[in-house]
Amino acid sequence: MKLHKYFNILSIILCLTILISLSVISFGKFDKNENFDNVSSLLNGVSGFYSMLFFTMNHYIYCKKNKKNFKINDNDWLFKYKDGWTDYFEDNSLVFGDQTSNEINTVGHGNILDDFSIQEYKNIIPEFYVYNEKTKNEINNVKSKFNLTDKNYDSIFIRRGDKLISESKKINTDVYIKFLLEKNPNCNIIFLQTDDYNSFLELEEYIKNNNLNIKLYTICDKNSLGVIVFSNNKKPFNDIADNKAQYKAVDEMNADEKYKHTIDMIVGVDILINSNVCVTDFQSNVARFVKLAHNNSDNVFDVLSPNEDIDYAKKICPAYAF
16 A cells, blocks of 8 residues: 555656656747737846847747747836837837738747747848947947957957856956967957956956067956846855955946946947957857857857857757857
């Protein structure tokens, strides 16, 4: 009797495990047969900029391939300044004249409308991620300041901050520059995109100690010791950063501060994607976006997996991984 009861309990546990597994597999995935004539892609405050961007790209690709209306709902977007998406980019709504349904289907972060290859995400960037005039001017101003022209410099991207709490492994700064010099021994200009000014100081010291003829530039604020997106991550980040990071998280910033933070990020990313060789690691959504958006993606390298090629035919949202 006790043995029978034991097996019943095991059966219940097994069934629950299967149900949980199935729910995890299907999380965020919509039925492909559902009618999504009018898709409203939700940008809100649940995740970082490029994480949400990848999911919105999924919704855009779905709508373009299936001739569905597409627009962005950015009323509560974390990075909104005045208008939302068009604070930084051109409007990318899709309208197909033969659509008559008035029903609006709102889909957001974590929602996948269909499976698309990494190549499809890469291909859509030039028409989806289009700067407005103000953003173009901001980019040109920084490039003029440092006298940067496309492909005449190399770049390094290092993301620290709250990523180090659990998502990313910290990599010593010298790993990036050593790898870059392997790929381009003639490197003489490096643009560093980072959220931790210590990275700049460490690279500067490495260049000096090794008598390298390299000019190093960054737009990282001298007081920045790593970006924190959400204020509830301040304490755990401070715990691993020796309580040095005493500044605002993005969700605590006012509109002007958010704009400055966001435009600096967009400008820095643009400089990365127009560099000659870019060395980074693919632990962050930003780095994966840089890989796909770069003028020559073969010249963007992951220091953690330098010999691993990306399978562009693989069907996965880059917000998850390559």
